[in-house]
Amino acid sequence: MAATPKRVEHQLTDKGYVPVYATGIVEQPWNDYSETDHAVWAQLFARQNELLVGRACDEFLANQRRMGMTAERIPKFSELNAALARTTGWEIIGVEGLLPELDFFEHLANRRFPVTWWIRTPEQLDYLSEPDLFHDLYGHVPLLMEPVFADYMAAYGRGGVKAHGIGPEALTNLTRLYWYTVEFGLIRQHGDLRIYGAGVLSSKTESIYSLESAAPHRIGFDLERVMRAQYRIDTFQKTYFVIDGFAELMAATEPDFTPIYARLAGRPPIPAGEVGEGDAVIQRGTGEGFAEGGDV
Ligand code: PHE
Ligand code: FE
Structure with missing residues (x-):
C-alpha cells in the first residue's frame, strides 16, 4: 500500500496558493474559507x-x-x-x-x-x-x-x-455496489425505510424523493443483483436497494468476489429502472418521470 505522500508542492487555486502533496492531497486551507x-x-x-x-x-x-x-x-x-x-x-x-x-x-x-x-x-x-x-x-x-x-x-x-x-468489468461490478450502498443506500429501521447513502443524505430533493416518491423501485439488497444494476448520474435513481442493517451488508460482502466477477462476466447489465423476476420487491415504482436512456 502506498503510504501517505509527504512531498509538498503549492498549487494556485481560487483560495490562493495551497499546499498540495504529490498525489493531490491538500491541507484544508481552513483560515481561507x-x-x-x-x-x-x-x-x-x-x-x-x-x-x-x-x-x-x-x-x-x-x-x-x-x-x-x-x-x-x-x-x-x-x-x-x-x-x-x-x-x-x-x-x-x-x-x-x-x-x-x-x-x-x-x-x-x-x-x-x-x-x-x-x-x-x-x-x-x-x-x-x-x-x-x-x-x-x-x-x-x-x-x-x-x-x-x-x-x-x-x-x-x-x-x-x-x-x-x-479488470474493468470487475471494477464496474464493484462500482455499482458502491453506488447503491455508500452513495444511494436505504436501510430498514423502526419498521420503515431510512437513508444511509451519502448521495441522498447530502441532497434535499433526493432525501425526500428516495423515501416518499411513488416513482422509484425499492428492492431488497442482493449482492449479485446490485452488481448487475446500471445507475443514473444525471437524475434521481430509478431504483434504491434496501439493507436490513450494516451487519447484513458486511456479511453479504464478506466472501471473495473473484468467482462472482467471473460468473457475472459477459452477463448483460440490468437497466436502472428494471425490476426482474427474482427481485425482493419492497415497493414497485410507478416509473413516473423516468428519463429514457442515459443509464451508466
Ligand atoms: N469481499 C470483497 C472481495 O473479495 C471485498 C469487499 C468487501 C468489497 C466489502 C466490497 C465491500 O473483493
Ligand atoms: Fe460520494
Whole structure:
C-alpha cells in the first residue's frame, strides 16, 4: 500500500496558493474559507438536519453529533480526525476533487477518506455535478464513526485494489455496489425505510424523493443483483436497494468476489429502472418521470 505522500508542492487555486502533496492531497486551507463559504455550509447543514430527522438512519445523526459537526462553521478536519482516531481509526484527508480510482481504493483500504476541501457557491445550493465539501463531509463522514460501516468502507477499499487488478468489468461490478450502498443506500429501521447513502443524505430533493416518491423501485439488497444494476448520474435513481442493517451488508460482502466477477462476466447489465423476476420487491415504482436512456 502506498503510504501517505509527504512531498509538498503549492498549487494556485481560487483560495490562493495551497499546499498540495504529490498525489493531490491538500491541507484544508481552513483560515481561507470566506464568510460566504461558512454561510453556505450553515445553510445546507441546517436544512438537511431538519429534513433528516426521521429520514436518516439513527447512526448518521448520532455520530454527526458525537464528532462535533455543527452548522455554525465549516468543521476543521483536524478536529474531526481527533474524534475519528478515538473511535474507528479513520482519518479525513483533504483533496482537490476526484482521485484516480486506484489511489482512492488505497486510501480507503488504509482508512483514509478523501474529502474535497472546497464548498459550492450559493448559486449551487441544490445541484452540482461533482462532489464538494458538503457532499463529502456532511454526507460521508459521520458513518465512518460507526464501527461496522467503518469496516465495510475499508473492506471496500481492499476489494477495490483487488478488482482493479482483475479488470474493468470487475471494477464496474464493484462500482455499482458502491453506488447503491455508500452513495444511494436505504436501510430498514423502526419498521420503515431510512437513508444511509451519502448521495441522498447530502441532497434535499433526493432525501425526500428516495423515501416518499411513488416513482422509484425499492428492492431488497442482493449482492449479485446490485452488481448487475446500471445507475443514473444525471437524475434521481430509478431504483434504491434496501439493507436490513450494516451487519447484513458486511456479511453479504464478506466472501471473495473473484468467482462472482467471473460468473457475472459477459452477463448483460440490468437497466436502472428494471425490476426482474427474482427481485425482493419492497415497493414497485410507478416509473413516473423516468428519463429514457442515459443509464451508466
Ligand atoms: N469481499 C470483497 C472481495 O473479495 C471485498 C469487499 C468487501 C468489497 C466489502 C466490497 C465491500 O473483493
Ligand atoms: Fe460520494
